[in-house]
Amino acid sequence: MSTSAGTMSQHKTGSGLSLPQTDLIATRIERREGGNVAYVTVTNEARRNALPVEGRLALANTMKVIGHDPELRVVVLSGAGDKSFIGGANINEMSVFPDPVTAEEGSRTTHLAGDAIRRVPVPVIARINGYCLGAGMEIAASCDMRVASDNAMFGMPEVKYGLPSGMEACLLPRLIGWGKAQELVFTGEMISAQEAHQWGFVQRLVTQEKLDEATERWVSSILAAGPIAIRIQKELNRDWERMSVADAVQQGIRAVGRAHTTGEPRRMMEAYLAKRLKKVK
Numbered sequence: 001m002s003t004s005a006g007t008m009s010q011h012k013t014g015s016g017l018s019l020p021q022t023d024l025i026a027t028r029i030e031r032r033e034g035g036n037v038a039y040v041t042v043t044n045e046a047r048r049n050a051l052p053v054e055g056r057l058a059l060a061n062t063m064k065v066i067g068h069d070p071e072l073r074v075v076v077l078s079g080a081g082d083k084s085f086i087g088g089a090n091i092n093e094m095s096v097f098p099d100p101v102t103a104e105e106g107s108r109t110t111h112l113a114g115d116a117i118r119r120v121p122v123p124v125i126a127r128i129n130g131y132c133l134g135a136g137m138e139i140a141a142s143c144d145m146r147v148a149s150d151n152a153m154f155g156m157p158e159v160k161y162g163l164p165s166g167m168e169a170c171l172l173p174r175l176i177g178w179g180k181a182q183e184l185v186f187t188g189e190m191i192s193a194q195e196a197h198q199w200g201f202v203q204r205l206v207t208q209e210k211l212d213e214a215t216e217r218w219v220s221s222i223l224a225a226g227p228i229a230i231r232i233q234k235e236l237n238r239d240w241e242r243m244s245v246a247d248a249v250q251q252g253i254r255a256v257g258r259a260h261t262t263g264e265p266r267r268m269m270e271a272y273l274a275k276r277l278k279k280v281k
Contacts (some may be wrong), residue, residue: 017188025062038066039078076125117143147215151193153253172201228264
């Protein structure tokens with residue numbers, strides 16, 4: 001299986017990282033007062049931003065590279081245009097896989113993309129601007145936060161094409177419960193943005209016109225928080241997933257102690273108290 005990702009070029013960031021720019025994934029780093037914000041966009045608009053094997057590999061590679069930026073604070077993942085986030089994998093490509101091994105390798109690239117997102121040391125926001133289907137919904141599930149426009153549609157249609165929903169579909173029961181997850185993967189039917197919001201898959205639902213504004217609210221809040229605290233919190237969230245409640249509590253206690261070794265809590269709390277005292281006077 002090829003590991004290339006279409007036509008590729010390199011783009012230098014302010015932190016000296018070389019970002020891969022491909023036909024299917026575009027990346028922009030915006031330098032803010034509080035740190036760097038990475039905007040990663042799937043650019044296959046003519047095909048509802050569907051991601052073939054090469055595109056999923058490119059997305060995984062991009063997430064790995066930007067994750068090494070020490071000034072990175074938050075990532076926003078979106079699809080080009082206003083009709084689709086990620087419309088799934090490429091059915092034309094999947095229909096001609098020559099053997100089960102090749103099919104497994106192709107499916108594994110969805111996991112590589114989702115896993116790379118989950119390993120980014122800062123929050124990744126899915127800005128869902130339309131169709132979010134199959135591999136697209138798995139990739140959205142891999143993100144830390146999800147905001148969607150009210151024209152978005154969600155679904156796991158694999159069974160309609162003779163396939164089970166695998167890979168990061170296993171995250172769905174944690175997000176929406178077993179009943180709703182099973183409804184999606186057994187029927188292959190799409191649900192509306194309103195249903196996805198009611199089910200808890202989407203945390204914020206807005207009009208298409210308000211999507212950027214809602215995304216920016218999250219970005220601004222993250223930038224205002226302690227950068228070390230945010231990274232510790234992202235790591236702790238991943239720990240919670242694999243630990244019992246008792247172990248997770250102890251891990252959280254250790255995380256608080258670890259944060260205090262950095263000096264960030266004292267600095268930020270002193271600044272808050274000084275600001276409050278100034279208001280009182």
